[in-house]
Amino acid sequence: MGRLEGKTAVITGGNSGIGFATAQRFVAEGAYVFITGRRKEELDKAVEAIGPGVTAVQGDVSLLDDLDRLFATVRAERGTIDVLFANAGVGALAPIGAITEESFDVTFDVNVKGTLFTVQKALPLMQNGGSVILTGSTTASMGTPAFSVYSATKAAVRNFARSWALDLKTTGIRVNVLSPGTTATPGLLDGLARSGQEGALTAGYIAQTPLGRMGRPEETAAVALFLASDDSSYMTGSEVFVDGGMAQV
Ligand code: NAP
Numbered sequence: 070m071g072r073l074e075g076k077t078a079v080i081t082g083g084n085s086g087i088g089f090a091t092a093q094r095f096v097a098e099g100a101y102v103f104i105t106g107r108r109k110e111e112l113d114k115a116v117e118a119i120g121p122g123v124t125a126v127q128g129d130v131s132l133l134d135d136l137d138r139l140f141a142t143v144r145a146e147r148g149t150i151d152v153l154f155a156n157a158g159v160g161a162l163a164p165i166g167a168i169t170e171e172s173f174d175v176t177f178d179v180n181v182k183g184t185l186f187t188v189q190k191a192l193p194l195m196q197n198g199g200s201v202i203l204t205g206s207t208t209a210s211m212g213t214p215a216f217s218v219y220s221a222t223k224a225a226v227r228n229f230a231r232s233w234a235l236d237l238k239t240t241g242i243r244v245n246v247l248s249p250g251t252t253a254t255p256g257l258l259d260g261l262a263r264s265g266q267e268g269a270l271t272a273g274y275i276a277q278t279p280l281g282r283m284g285r286p287e288e289t290a291a292v293a294l295f296l297a298s299d300d301s302s303y304m305t306g307s308e309v310f311v312d313g314g315m316a317q318v
Contacts (some may be wrong), residue, residue: 070099070291071093071097071098071099071100072099072293072294072298072300073098073099073100073151073152073254073297073298074098074099074100075099075100075219076077076099076100076101076151076152076297077085077100077101077102077103077143077147077148077149077150077151077152077154078092078095078100078101078102078103078151078154078297079102079103079105079139079140079150079152079153079154079191080092080095080102080103080104080105080151080154080156080295081104081106081130081154081155081156081157081183081187081253082104082105082106082130082157082204083102083103083105083106083107083112083115083154083156084091084104084106084108084111084112084114084115084255085106085111085115085254085255085256086252086254086255086256086286087156087249087252087254087286087289087290087293088104088106088152088154088156088157089104089115089118089288090285090286090287090289091154091156091286091289091290091293091294092104092115092119092123093118093119093144093290094287094290094291094293094294095151095152095293095294096119096120097124097298098173098294098298099145100122100151100152101122101123101124102122102123102124102229103122103123103124103125103126103127103139103141103142103143103147104116104123104124104126105125105126105127105128105130105157106125106128106157107126107127107128107129108127108255109127110189110279112125112127113125116251121239122144122262124146124276126138126139126142126143128291129179129183130155130157130179130183130187131179131182131183132179133186133190134250136186136187136190137190138195139190139192140190140194140282143194144194146207148194148318149194149195149196150191150194150195150199151195151196151198151199151200151297152199152200152201152202153187153191153195153198153199153200153201153202154187154202154203154204154293154297155183155187155188155201155202155203156202156204157179157183157184157309158179158180158204158206158222158223159175159176159179159219159256160176160180160216160218160219160222160260161175161176161218161219161260163215163217163218163262164214164215164217165217168217168218172218173218175194176218176219176222177218177222180219180222180225180226181222181225181226183231184203184229185229188201188203188209188229188233188244192237192242192252195240195242195243196241197240197241197242198241198242198299199240199241199242199243200243200245200296200297200298201206201233201242201243201244201245202245202247202293202296202297203226203230203244203245203246203247204226204246204247204248204249205223205226205227205246205247206219206220206223206248206249207229207248207249207250207251207310207312207315207316208220208223209224209226209227209248210227210248210316211271211315211316212256214266215295226246227246227248227308229244230244230306230307230308231245231306232304234305234306235306236251237305243253243301243302243304244305244306245296245301245304245305245306245307245308245309246307246308246309247289247292247296247308247309247311248292248308248309248310248312248316249284249289249310249311250274250278250280250284250309250310250311250313250314250315250316251274251275251278251283251284251312251313252283252284252285252286252288252289252307252311253283253284253285254286257283271283274315276314277315278312278313278314279313279314279315279317279318280313281313281316282313283313284311284312284313288311289311292309292311295309296309
């Protein structure tokens with residue numbers, strides 16, 4: 070029997086990288102999973118790869134109407150949510166001096182506003198024993214060159230879990246942060262390629278990481294499974310790092 074047998078999970082940013090690997094794992098563990106993302110064709114590919122047990126709902130987490138449509142679909146098809154993985158996120162490299170207003174707005178809209186309203190709009194469908202997982206980042210705990218805006222959004226996400234654990238004190242709903250280190254996802258690899266400094270940046274990340282390599286999305290998905298399941302039933306407000314030791318030393 071799977072560790073999420075009979076449960077319903079919603080994963081934002083489920084068509085790629087960490088969210089996709091987690092959707093695959095949750096379905097393999099017996100959950101029914103809803104995935105979201107803005108790109109319809111990537112959602113279709115993800116559904117085909119995962120097979121039965123998944124529904125895709127196209128939408129942007131920074132648009133409240135899209136979130137309403139997502140949760141209306143979940144309510145109609147499954148009634149309740151056991152696990153919410155608020156994982157959709159974006160980031161762009163720019164040092165102070167070169168940060169644009171547009172890049173600031175997009176990053177905060179998706180990572181902070183999107184995370185907040187994803188959780189707020191899911192809560193009416195969640196019950197005692199529910200698990201909310203927010204995707205943070207090692208960058209929230211460290212300085213990272215040319216990544217201050219993204220890092221600040223993830224520091225905000227880290228605090229959301231601390232504060233929401235208190236707001237949800239009497240509900241039995243747990244909120245934890247899962248913070249990956251450098252993980253080889255399409256999002257990261259495309260960003261590195263666009264930077265024009267792929268080799269130097271990759272070598273730098275690996276040199277900073279005690280395990281001496283990038284993580285694989287499946288390794289983050291394994292920890293998402295732990296936070297989703299009753300194995301973590303006495304954890305809330307916590308941050309769990311899956312970072313090869315990067316932010317721990
Ligand atoms: P990825 O492969 O680019 O996946 C990002 C996912 O988020 C995609 O499914 C994307 O789908 C979705 N997304 C982005 N903006 C969205 C929006 N406005 N509305 C709905 N969905 C949106 O990157 P990833 O590395 O797996 O990233 C997943 C999470 O991990 C992010 O929160 C990221 O900040 C975090 N993280 C990643 C690393 C790393 O090294 N990879 C490290 C620390 C933290 P669409 O483009 O189709 O919308």
